[in-house]
Amino acid sequence: MAETPEQKARREIDADLAAAGWIVQDKDDIDLTAGRGIAVREFSLKSGYGFADYLLYVDRKVAGAIEAKAQGTLTGVEAQSAKYAAGLPNNLPAHRRPLPFLFESNGALTFFTNGLDPVPRSRQLFNFPRPETLADWTAQPAPLRARLNNMSPLDEAQLWGVQARAIRNLEKSLGRADPRALVQMATGSGKTFTAVNIAYRLLKFANAKRVLFLVDRGNLGKQTEDEFANFEPVDDPRKFPTLYTVQRLKTNSINPAAKVVITTIQRLYSMLKGEAEFDAGNEDGSAFDTAKPWQGAPPDVVYNAGIPPEFFDFIIVDECHRSIYELWSQVLLYFDAFTIGLTATPAGKTIGFFNQNLVMQYGHDEAVTDGVNVDFDVYRIRTRITEQGATIAAGDTGVYVDKRHKLTRRERLEFLNQDLTYTSNQLDRDIVSESQLRTVLQQFRDKVLPEAFPGRREVPKTLIFAKDDSHADDIVRIAREVFAEGNEFCQKITYRTGFTKVVKIVKNEDGTESEVTEWVKTSSLSPDEILANFRNSFFPRIAVTVDMISTGTDVKPIECVFFLRNVKSAGFFEQMKGRGVRVISPDKLRTVTPSARIKDRFIIVDAVGVCEEDKTDSRTLNRQPSATLEQLLNYVAQGGTDVDALTTLAGRISRLQRDFSADQLGELKELAGGKSLADLAHSLLLACDPDAQAEKAKTLHGIVGAPTDEQIKAAAEQLAHAAVTPFLKAQFRRRILEIRTQNEQTIDRHTIDDVLYAGFDAAAVEKAASKVKDFRAWIADHKDELTALQVLYAGARPLKLSLRELRQLRDAYSDQPGDRAGGLRGGLVRPAWQPWPRARAVRRQTQAANDRTK
Numbered sequence: 001m002a003e004t005p006e007q008k009a010r011r012e013i014d015a016d017l018a019a020a021g022w023i024v025q026d027k028d029d030i031d032l033t034a035g036r037g038i039a040v041r042e043f044s045l046k047s048g049y050g051f052a053d054y055l056l057y058v059d060r061k062v063a064g065a066i067e068a069k070a071q072g073t074l075t076g077v078e079a080q081s082a083k084y085a086a087g088l089p090n091n092l093p094a095h096r097r098p099l100p101f102l103f104e105s106n107g108a109l110t111f112f113t114n115g116l117d118p119v120p121r122s123r124q125l126f127n128f129p130r131p132e133t134l135a136d137w138t139a140q141p142a143p144l145r146a147r148l149n150n151m152s153p154l155d156e157a158q159l160w161g162v163q164a165r166a167i168r169n170l171e172k173s174l175g176r177a178d179p180r181a182l183v184q185m186a187t188g189s190g191k192t193f194t195a196v197n198i199a200y201r202l203l204k205f206a207n208a209k210r211v212l213f214l215v216d217r218g219n220l221g222k223q224t225e226d227e228f229a230n231f232e233p234v235d236d237p238r239k240f241p242t243l244y245t246v247q248r249l250k251t252n253s254i255n256p257a258a259k260v261v262i263t264t265i266q267r268l269y270s271m272l273k274g275e276a277e278f279d280a281g282n283e284d285g286s287a288f289d290t291a292k293p294w295q296g297a298p299p300d301v302v303y304n305a306g307i308p309p310e311f312f313d314f315i316i317v318d319e320c321h322r323s324i325y326e327l328w329s330q331v332l333l334y335f336d337a338f339t340i341g342l343t344a345t346p347a348g349k350t351i352g353f354f355n356q357n358l359v360m361q362y363g364h365d366e367a368v369t370d371g372v373n374v375d376f377d378v379y380r381i382r383t384r385i386t387e388q389g390a391t392i393a394a395g396d397t398g399v400y401v402d403k404r405h406k407l408t409r410r411e412r413l414e415f416l417n418q419d420l421t422y423t424s425n426q427l428d429r430d431i432v433s434e435s436q437l438r439t440v441l442q443q444f445r446d447k448v449l450p451e452a453f454p455g456r457r458e459v460p461k462t463l464i465f466a467k468d469d470s471h472a473d474d475i476v477r478i479a480r481e482v483f484a485e486g487n488e489f490c491q492k493i494t495y496r497t498g499f500t501k502v503v504k505i506v507k508n509e510d511g512t513e514s515e516v517t518e519w520v521k522t523s524s525l526s527p528d529e530i531l532a533n534f535r536n537s538f539f540p541r542i543a544v545t546v547d548m549i550s551t552g553t554d555v556k557p558i559e560c561v562f563f564l565r566n567v568k569s570a571g572f573f574e575q576m577k578g579r580g581v582r583v584i585s586p587d588k589l590r591t592v593t594p595s596a597r598i599k600d601r602f603i604i605v606d607a608v609g610v611c612e613e614d615k616t617d618s619r620t621l622n623r624q625p626s627a628t629l630e631q632l633l634n635y636v637a638q639g640g641t642d643v644d645a646l647t648t649l650a651g652r653i654s655r656l657q658r659d660f661s662a663d664q665l666g667e668l669k670e671l672a673g674g675k676s677l678a679d680l681a682h683s684l685l686l687a688c689d690p691d692a693q694a695e696k697a698k699t700l701h702g703i704v705g706a707p708t709d710e711q712i713k714a715a716a717e718q719l720a721h722a723a724v725t726p727f728l729k730a731q732f733r734r735r736i737l738e739i740r741t742q743n744e745q746t747i748d749r750h751t752i753d754d755v756l757y758a759g760f761d762a763a764a765v766e767k768a769a770s771k772v773k774d775f776r777a778w779i780a781d782h783k784d785e786l787t788a789l790q791v792l793y794a795g796a797r798p799l800k801l802s803l804r805e806l807r808q809l810r811d812a813y814s815d816q817p818g819d820r821a822g823g824l825r826g827g828l829v830r831p832a833w834q835p836w837p838r839a840r841a842v843r844r845q846t847q848a849a850n851d852r853t854k
Contacts, residue, residue, distance in 0.1 A: 005070035010041075012107025013054070013068055019303045021130045022056070032060045037131025039066070049087025056101065056134070062094040063134045064101030077104040078113060078122050085115060095138040103128065112336075116143040121177060126309040126334050133310050140207075144313060147206045148174045154201075155234045160372060163194045166360040170198060170340065173359045180339045182320070182354035186367040187344040187578030192224055195316050195342060196231045196240065202314055203244050203259055204233075212312040212337070213262045216319055218283035219528050221248050221262050223554060224318065228260060252278050254307070261312070269331050272301045301330040309336045316340045320350060329353070344578060345571040364581065364769070373581040374601045376561075378764035379452060381443050381607045382756040385436040389423040390751040392416065402747035404432070409470070411747070420746065428471045432747050437474060437564075439753040440607045441482040444562070447758045452603045453559070457595040459483065459541040460559035461534070462605075463579055467565040469494055470745075472544045475564060479542055488539040493530050494546050531555070538592055556584035557592045562605040566613065577604065604764075611764040629740065633733045641720035643688045649727075650684035653677050656740065664739050671735055672726040680726060687719040 003011070014024045023035040030040055036059060043055035043065075054066035067081035085098035100115040104122075112129075113122045116137070129137075137143065142150075151171055156164040166183050173181040185191045195213070202208040215221045225248040231240040240246065247258035252271045254261055270278040303309075312335055320341030332339055341354050351358065367373035384390070392401060398417040404410070422431040453460055464479075466472035472492045479490040534543045535555045561580040567573045580602035589596045604611060632649045635642075657665065657677045669676050675683075686692045690712075697707035697715035707715070726732060 006068075009068055009070050009105075009107040010053075013066070013105050016105070016107070016110070016127050016303070017054070019305065020128045020308065021132075021305065022128065024054075032057055035131075036135070045084065045087035046089055049083055052084045052087070055084075055088075056131075058095065058131045058134050058138070060093065062088055062092055062099060063096075063138060064099050064103065066103040066105060066128075069104065069106045071106045071108055078102070078111070080104075081113070100138070101129075101134055114143060114145075117145045117177070118143075118149060119145075119177065123179065123336070125336050127303045129310050129336075130305075130308055133308070144206065144208070145177050148177070151175075151201060151205045157234045159194075159197065160190060160370070162362050162367070162370065162372060163190050163197070166194050166362070167198055167201070169359040171201075173357060174338060178338075178355070178357050180341070180354045181357050181359045182341045182343070182346060182351065183360045184343055184346050184358060185360060185362045186364045186373055186581070187575070188582035189362055189367050189372045191342045191344070192227045192318065193231075195318070195340075196227050198340070199228075199260055199314075199316065200231070200233055200240060200244075206313075208259075208313040210258065210312050211260050212268075212315045212335075213260060214265050214268065214315060214317045214331075215262065216265055218264060218280065219531070220318065221264060221283070222528065224248075224262050228262075250280065252276060265317075265331055269301070271307060272304050272331065272334060274302075274304060301334050309334055311335065312337045314338045314340065316342065318342050320346075320354075345574040347571055367581070372583065374583055374599055376577070376580060376602050376604050376765070377452070378604045378606055378611050378761045379448050379759065380611075380761040380764055381440055381448075381605065381758045382609075383436060383439050383443075383607075383753045384756055385424070385433050385751065385753045386427070386440070386607065387424055387609075387756065389421065389426065390433065390748065390753075391422075392420040392746075392748055392750050394418050394420070399750065402749060403744040404747055405744050409473070422746075422748075428467050428474070430745060432474060432745050433751065433753065434474070434478065434747065434749055435751055435753040437478045438482060439755060440564070441475075441479055443755060443758045444605060445482055448560075448603065448605055451760075455595065456593075458538075458593060459489075460593060460596070461555070461557040462542045462560035462562055463555070463558050464542060464544045464562040465565050465567075465576060466544050466546055468546060471564070472546060475544045479544070485541075490542040490544065491530055491534075491540040492544045493534065536592065538594075554582065555579065556582040557589055557599075558582070558602065559593075559596075559599060560603050560605055562607070563610045564607055566608050566610050568613070573610065580604070606761070606764060611761070630737055633727060633736065636724040636727045637730070637733060641687075641717070641724060646684045646720065646723065647688050650681045650688075653681040653684070656736070657681075660739060668732070668735060668739070671729065671732040675726055680723075683719075683723040687716070687723040693719060 017024050017039050021035075022037045022039045024039045024041065025031065025034070026041050027043055030038070032038055038057040040055045040057065041053065043052045044050075045052055052065040053068035055062060056064040056066065065081060065084035067077055067084070069077060081102045081104050085100075085102060088094055088097065088099055096116070098115065102113045102115065103125075104111045105128075110125045110128060111122045112125050113120050114137070148171070154164060154167055154171075159167070162185065166185060170181055170183060183191070183194070185194070199211045199213070202211060213224055215224055225246065228240050228246045232238075233240070233243070236243065244259035245255065245257045246260045246262065247255045249261065249263035249267055252267070252275060264283045266282055267278050315332065315335060315337045317332065317339060320343050339354075341350065343350060346358075364373055368375045392399065394416045398415055400413045400415055401420070402411050403414045427433060427436065449456065449459065464475055466475055469492075472494060476490050476492050480487065483489060530540070530543075534540055535557065558580050561577060563576075567576060584599050586596075586598050589599050606612075629652050632645060632652065635645050636649065654677070660668070660677075665677060672680060693712050693716040694707055696719055697711040698704070700715055700718070701707065701711055703711075
């Protein structure tokens with residue numbers, strides 16, 4: 001006989017209690033010696049109060065009760081559970097009367113009200129607190145939320161005005177028991193120092209049990225640890241680590257004595273999944289960009305008794321605009337903790353996640369006015385090849401050109417018997433124009449530096465953003481030549497710094513051979529060590545990076561930010577631009593740049609038009625840049641159909657169309673059963689499109705109206721299986737990889753570039769300025785759209801909506817006036833419901849809906 005909804009809810013509640021360390025017993029079998037926490041089913045209360053579905057004993061005294069309901073809404077049930085607080089028989093021992101800890105649960109959702117709070121308010125939990133947690137709470141003279149209302153007045157002696165204002169505003173929000181708060185402070189205004197002050201005050205004056213400081217990249221964790229190590233409170237001569245234990249996680253083990261735990265969000269995710277170890281190399285890149293390659297759909301976070309939801313009282317999320325997305329949001333929603341977000345560049349999704357509770361906004365303009373940031377000028381360099389491309393003329397007799405292997409960088413000569421024309425978009429991907437790079441760098445040497453930094457004897461500390469690792473190598477080599485300097489003058493700082501690619505030939509099981517690329521350490525200096533030299537030493541003068549120093553990293557002496565790559569994302573551009581805004585004292589500046597007098601502004605050198613183009617916060621099809629093409633192909637070969645994997649594979653396949661020759665594309669089409677790479681990419685994207693899935697469901701089942709979620713799920717599986725079928729053939733996969741590694745770049749050493757313009761550009765300064773000056777006004781103008789985003793992140797788990805509900809929300813969102821008048825789709829924030837980027841979330845909601853109806 002199938003269990004009833006009530007029976008299913010009780011079974012799941014029993015399991016949740018057991019996971020949290022409770023021993024569940026029937027009233028007739030009660031044994032308070034069985035453990036510290038006992039949950040007794042169907043306990044009779046005083047006359048007129050009925051039965052408590054579960055009565056919670058801690059150390060042989062009653063501490064709370066649970067109202068159990070069948071799966072469905074729990075709103076309004078608080079009144080029923082509140083009766084239990086006063087209904088305990090007078091002859092039973094209790095920690096407090098009325099009972100302080102009241103829960104409502106249906107097995108899928110659990111809500112909790114702490115009657116000891118100044119204003120008891122129900123909140124959603126991932127799971128029930130452990131018995132020892134309730135024992136600790138009952139022993140405290142006052143609960144955490146009461147202690148937050150009695151914080152000591154702030155001593156502002158060590159603080160900038162903006163930092164003091166941020167702390168005061170945040171503490172007011174915490175005093176109101178707001179569960180989430182967002183602090184927006186311009187890059188360089190001391191967000192981390194502010195956060196360390198906040199952590200100190202929460203530990204000392206609110207007696208917080210533990211503070212989690214989440215970063216999204218390993219080197220930012222080290223930077224944060226250093227900030228804590230150097231912090232001296234204004235009211236105590238000892239440094240922070242002497243007062244409170246600070247632990248930066250290097251293993252998946254938390255020191256029980258730690259009061260501040262610093263870790264990457266990806267390591268914590270690994271720990272919550274129960275993994276014993278985590279490769280520190282996975283922390284090198286941003287969590288937003290480098291989630292682990294798929295092994296099917298990412299597993300949901302499940303209850304971990306070693307790190308229960310109440311383990312931390314506060315979570316401080318650095319660079320939170322990158323840490324709240326998709327699987328990472330599960331980490332934040334797992335904990336029953338106040339969540340404090342820090343960012344310089346909030347997007348709509350960020351503001352929605354934090355319940356539109358923007359407790360502090362402090363933009364670049366204010367920071368410049370206050371002397372917290374320096375302003376910037378834009379120096380524009382335009383060259384003919386950069387903007388128009390070029391033609392390598394073969395002439396009547398033909399010409400030899402250099403070809404370079406992309407992986408090994410080995411060069412060879414190839415004869416051209418006809419002209420080779422390339423566009424600006426092909427630069428540094430298919431074509432490397434040494435003259436273009438040399439011309440730009442010569443202009444930097446001969447025009448930018450004398451005009452922007454007259455009288456300087458050395459090159460100002462300069463950060464150059466390159467397109468990729470190979471492009472960075474070319475820039476480093478030519479920069480050293482242009483400035484006639486040695487290796488220490490210009491260095492590359494990427495996650496692969498100190499390593500080199502080695503291509504090995506290995507034999508496969510079927511006897512064939514294939515190339516395998518490995519990274520081998522070739523230098524004793526790590527990226528962090530080179531970065532430290534860039535920050536603190538005379539050399540290097542120029543650092544070339546792809547994205548390692550693009551966000552968060554503090555290098556105050558930088559006076560030039562040089563763009564040799566374009567950036568479409570408004571938020572990413574703001575972060576990259578922000579590497580130059582930090583203030584530095586004249587004395588400290590002169591320790592690394594002796595002829596400098598003062599840093600009163602920095603220069604953006606724009607050689608690609610990055611300051612002139614409109615920006616959006618749209619994300620690319622490349623959902624997981626860290627996953628290699630080989631990993632993606634192997635994943636689908638094993639039957640995987642995760643939406644993110646298919647979406648990313650579609651993006652990679654689309655790129656190959658541009659990189660491969662006509663003959664190579666024809667060969668692959670034959671191996672794929674007559675389907676071109678464009679066809680394959682289209683099929684992969686179609687399989688991830690909710691609208692296409694719905695249409696397929698209608699066709700399969702011959703219906704006119706809206707299909708059920710179960711029908712859509714079946715259609716989605718069929719589309720995905722059809723899309724990956726060509727990739728199941730080993731020969732096809734192998735040939736893609738072989739051609740890709742064989743492909744080469746053409747080195748144009750024939751065409752000489754010309755300068756079209758080089759000079760300061762006032763219009764570009766205005767264009768490069770942050771689009772949104774007042775985030776609070778922006779929130780007010782886009783409240784409806786933000787509410788749609790906020791709905792998804794209310795509670796202890798991402799909201800589980802059916803596909804139909806998501807579509808209704810999407811349609812309502814699309815009808816907002818802001819959508820047509822420069823709102824969320826007007827450039828600041830990516831539309832929340834675009835099909836491809838949201839495919840994964842939609843699939844999750846669909847699966848959850850199906851699970852509910854089983």
